[in-house]
Amino acid sequence: MDLAPLSAAARSAGAEPRATILGVTPTRLPYLLAALLAGAPALAAQATPGRGTLVIVVASEPTSPVPTLWRGDQGNREVSDLLFLHLATPDPSYRLTDEKAWQPALARSWRRRDSLTLAFELDPRARWEDGVAVTARDVAFAADRAGEPRLGGALATLLRRVASVTAESERVVVFRFRERYSEQFYDAVFHAPPLPAHLLAALPPDSVGTSPFVQRPVGNGPYRLGQRVAGQQVTLVANPRFFLGRVGIGRLIFLLAPSPEARVNLLLSGEADAMDNIYALPNPARLEAAPEFQRYPLPGLVLNFASLNLRDPADTARPHPVLADVAVRRALTLAVNRESMSRTAYGPFTHAPSGPVSALVGRGLDAPPPPPYDTAAARRTLAAAGWRDHDGDGVLDRDGRALTFRVMVPSVSASRIRMAAEMQEAWRRLGIRAEVEQVERAVYSARFAAGQFDVAMHGVNQDPTPSGLTQSWSCTGTGGSNVIHYCNPRVDSLLARGQLSTRDAGRYYKEAVRLIAADQPAIFLAAPVAGIVVHRRFTRVQLRAESTWADAWRWSLRPELALERDGR
Amino acid sequence: MSRWLLRRLLGAAVTLLLAITLVFFLMRLTPGDPLARLSEDRPLPPEAIAALRARYGLDQPLPRQYAAFLGGALRGDLGGSIEHGGRPVRTLLGERLPATLLLGGSALLLNFTLGVWLGVWQAARRGGAADHAATVLTLVAYATPSFWLGIVLAWGLGTELRWFPVGFMHAVWLPPDADLLTRFRDLLWHLVLPVVTLSAGTIGATVRFQRAAMIEALRLDAVRTARSKGLPERAVRWRHAWRNALGPMLALFGLWLPLLVAGSVFVEQIFSWPGLGSLVAEAIGTRDYPVLMGATLLVSTTIVGGNLLADVLQRWLDPRLRAA
Numbered sequence: 025m026d027l028a029p030l031s032a033a034a035r036s037a038g039a040e041p042r043a044t045i046l047g048v049t050p051t052r053l054p055y056l057l058a059a060l061l062a063g064a065p066a067l068a069a070q071a072t073p074g075r076g077t078l079v080i081v082v083a084s085e086p087t088s089p090v091p092t093l094w095r096g097d098q099g100n101r102e103v104s105d106l107l108f109l110h111l112a113t114p115d116p117s118y119r120l121t122d123e124k125a126w127q128p129a130l131a132r133s134w135r136r137r138d139s140l141t142l143a144f145e146l147d148p149r150a151r152w153e154d155g156v157a158v159t160a161r162d163v164a165f166a167a168d169r170a171g172e173p174r175l176g177g178a179l180a181t182l183l184r185r186v187a188s189v190t191a192e193s194e195r196v197v198v199f200r201f202r203e204r205y206s207e208q209f210y211d212a213v214f215h216a217p218p219l220p221a222h223l224l225a226a227l228p229p230d231s232v233g234t235s236p237f238v239q240r241p242v243g244n245g246p247y248r249l250g251q252r253v254a255g256q257q258v259t260l261v262a263n264p265r266f267f268l269g270r271v272g273i274g275r276l277i278f279l280l281a282p283s284p285e286a287r288v289n290l291l292l293s294g295e296a297d298a299m300d301n302i303y304a305l306p307n308p309a310r311l312e313a314a315p316e317f318q319r320y321p322l323p324g325l326v327l328n329f330a331s332l333n334l335r336d337p338a339d340t341a342r343p344h345p346v347l348a349d350v351a352v353r354r355a356l357t358l359a360v361n362r363e364s365m366s367r368t369a370y371g372p373f374t375h376a377p378s379g380p381v382s383a384l385v386g387r388g389l390d391a392p393p394p395p396p397y398d399t400a401a402a403r404r405t406l407a408a409a410g411w412r413d414h415d416g417d418g419v420l421d422r423d424g425r426a427l428t429f430r431v432m433v434p435s436v437s438a439s440r441i442r443m444a445a446e447m448q449e450a451w452r453r454l455g456i457r458a459e460v461e462q463v464e465r466a467v468y469s470a471r472f473a474a475g476q477f478d479v480a481m482h483g484v485n486q487d488p489t490p491s492g493l494t495q496s497w498s499c500t501g502t503g504g505s506n507v508i509h510y511c512n513p514r515v516d517s518l519l520a521r522g523q524l525s526t527r528d529a530g531r532y533y534k535e536a537v538r539l540i541a542a543d544q545p546a547i548f549l550a551a552p553v554a555g556i557v558v559h560r561r562f563t564r565v566q567l568r569a570e571s572t573w574a575d576a577w578r579w580s581l582r583p584e585l586a587l588e589r590d591g592r
Numbered sequence: 593m594s595r596w597l598l599r600r601l602l603g604a605a606v607t608l609l610l611a612i613t614l615v616f617f618l619m620r621l622t623p624g625d626p627l628a629r630l631s632e633d634r635p636l637p638p639e640a641i642a643a644l645r646a647r648y649g650l651d652q653p654l655p656r657q658y659a660a661f662l663g664g665a666l667r668g669d670l671g672g673s674i675e676h677g678g679r680p681v682r683t684l685l686g687e688r689l690p691a692t693l694l695l696g697g698s699a700l701l702l703n704f705t706l707g708v709w710l711g712v713w714q715a716a717r718r719g720g721a722a723d724h725a726a727t728v729l730t731l732v733a734y735a736t737p738s739f740w741l742g743i744v745l746a747w748g749l750g751t752e753l754r755w756f757p758v759g760f761m762h763a764v765w766l767p768p769d770a771d772l773l774t775r776f777r778d779l780l781w782h783l784v785l786p787v788v789t790l791s792a793g794t795i796g797a798t799v800r801f802q803r804a805a806m807i808e809a810l811r812l813d814a815v816r817t818a819r820s821k822g823l824p825e826r827a828v829r830w831r832h833a834w835r836n837a838l839g840p841m842l843a844l845f846g847l848w849l850p851l852l853v854a855g856s857v858f859v860e861q862i863f864s865w866p867g868l869g870s871l872v873a874e875a876i877g878t879r880d881y882p883v884l885m886g887a888t889l890l891v892s893t894t895i896v897g898g899n900l901l902a903d904v905l906q907r908w909l910d911p912r913l914r915a916a
Binding site for chain 1: 676747
């Protein structure tokens with residue numbers, strides 16, 4: 025228990041110096057003893073943290089690594105998951121709708137009371153960094169804050185089917201749901217890890233983001249925040265109160281290097297140990313050739329696709345003059361070698377997806393194989409639909425309308441620019457004229473959201489469960505994420521049944537993915553499997569798909585390869 | 593002098609206001625919505641978007657937003673960053689500014705010490721082999737793009753030879769309680785590559801300006817008189833000629849003072865220097881208007897202030913200007 029703040033408060037209040045025992049005033053001794061006794065079980069479970077410093081180089085600065093404050097940015101989530109424990113974590117099978125496929129974390133057990141009620145019992149050893157016990161009230165408090173629209177709103181949408189979260193006792197928290205559906209457990213444990221109510225309850229929800237807590241979060245995870253240098257690094261050090269096991273690496277440093285070139289230099293010069301997603305770099309071969317690094321394939325949550333607008337961008341009430349024709353969309357897909365393109369752009373572990381599913385979600389769905397690369401079939405499809413070069417200008421046309429469109433691509437994404445250029449060339453050979461238009465990231469986002477494009481080279485970070493398909497590929501998603509106005513009532517029905525079914529969800533989702541792929545509202549280009557590199561100084565490396573470094577506390581350092589920064 | 597200074601101050605204030613006004617309105621007219629990115633992966637509900645618009649004043653008409661910005665800036669309040677969850681822009685800039693000032697200041701210091709000395713040295717050897725060799729070298733340095741030089745230095749001297757660190761201001765594992773000497777040595781070590789990269793091109797220009805000004809000064813009657821009095825050449829060169837050659841250098845100094853805050857964006861990116869560069873680059877990409885306006889105010893003030901300072905120094909040092 026840190027008594028320094030108490031002493032400081034007394035001094036600032038002008039209190040007279042009093043006699044102390046080992047720096048503690050006699051009146052406070054009972055409180056101190058009580059606090060020590062309360063913390064005893066947790067401290068007894070401790071083991072000395074391991075040695076070593078793992079330096080991870082990242083592209084964006086984790087500025088708000090606090091649950092409920094992330095805004096879809098992976099950097100904040102990854103640091104947050106090292107500071108704040110979830111109630112449970114997925115096991116390696118990633119069967120997220122199966123309650124048995126989760127491992128205890130902050131909750132040591134759970135029980136389903138009925139189809140609408142789940143009760144979690146918290147681990148009594150769990151303590152916040154400041155020594156206060158983690159209680160059911162903290163879980164309910166985080167769920168309450170997550171539902172607060174002023175905090176960003178996305179979490180409120182995700183948790184819309186959670187009716188209430190109540191603290192039944194100190195250690196038992198009960199989630200009640202509005203309806204029966206397959207992802208109740210996932211919703212309860214995944215989105216909003218508990219927050220320390222004793223520190224945050226007094227703060228208005230919209231002022232937490234600018235409060236000192238964000239700069240100095242108090243968590244309950246394997247690490248606590250050690251130091252933060254704006255624009256340079258976030259240092260985490262082992263949390264001595266962590267109760268789930270021995271923390272194998274004593275210190276984690278997240279280094280910020282927005283330039284890809286700088287990230288590679290930091291690894292090759294020995295200043296950093298690990299990096300996410302090397303295949304997003306312009307020249308990953310430099311790292312692939314470095315023998316001191318081990319590469320780990322990690323199925324990701326990203327999906328890259330060429331979104332085909334089914335509505336006219338000039339007037340979204342009308343169908344698109346070219347792309348509303350399903351024959352054209354199918355031909356466009358058949359004409360491009362997606363398997364080769366995806367590997368060139370995202371590395372050797374990546375494959376073209378069968379439909380709108382990331383590598384992680386696709387793995388769980390046992391999705392059907394993607395449509396083939398067949399330029400002859402593409403030609404036949406277009407000819408059968410009446411697209412021919414009637415005027416001999418080298419571009420196919422029908423009823424006086426040339427088969428031309430524009431492909432919008434964000435200028436910050438080298439891989440998407442490369443894929444757009446490859447598709448442009450493949451289509452040119454068929455007599456389709458596509459004009460690639462690179463636009464600035466902010467312009468891209470605004471135009472995409474407004475549906476102001478023909479074809480957009482898009483990338484999304486999906487949820488790890490297939491229920492997220494609803495927002496982009498269902499009739500109900502129109503006007504939200506479904507900017508292209510794709511609507512197939514059969515798909516909607518399958519997605520709805522998948523969400524409600526607790527037994528056959530996978531079967532319904534698989535069929536929905538197959539139908540969407542057949543309708544071709546997009547060309548599904550790549551479901552990247554990230555290439556993570558980690559220096560061979562580390563052993564027992566475990567990586568998590570939804571939060572790459574969350575298990576770094578389980579790693580170890582090879583003592584013979586320790587460096588000065590490891591406290592050799 | 594005081595009336596002249598008042599006029600110049602007034603002119604500087606008007607220039608600053610015009611620059612800020614222009615940037616403010618041009619930025620808002622540029623396509624792109626600062627909140628669009630937040631909805632990319634998962635759309636925010638309309639009420640959440642509306643709350644965010646209201647929080648950052650984006651729901652107000654442009655003139656009102658402009659007035660709010662100016663009013664806030666006069667009170668020292670630059671608003672909250674959209675990308676950084678509403679953190680005050682003043683805090684964000686304040687966190688990054690020292691690193692940028694250190695890098696820019698070191699580059700300027702190197703530029704003006706080495707550049708001036710080399711220019712004077714060359715002028716004294718005008719037409720000789722050393723002068724020609726130095727001219728070629730400085731022209732090559734002047735013509736070398738700093739982003740390319742930075743990449744080459746980071747690769748050659750950093751990654752391959754490992755003589756210098758390739759990023760950041762301090763070794764990241766340096767303990768926060770390391771003694772001052774250790775921290776200072778570590779800082780100097782980390783400054784080498786970015787400062788050399790940033791100043792290589794500008795030193796070339798300084799040398800060229802100083803050499804030309806010095807050649808003119810060495811022809812002055814006053815210098816000839818000093819020599820005829822039997823003063824040592826070193827004294828003639830530095831005490832009599834160089835002082836007369838200072839005017840153009842002060843003008844150059846005024847032009848390059850903005851280097852302190854605005855000249856190092858690329859170099860900061862290459863060497864992961866924790867300065868304003870990455871913050872501003874991110875703000876441009878995400879249309880984080882409050883951060884962009886705060887940075888604009890900072891850079892504009894430095895440019896206008898730098899020119900004003902150079903004018904004042906020139907006038908103070910040169911009696912002919914005061915008489916005019």
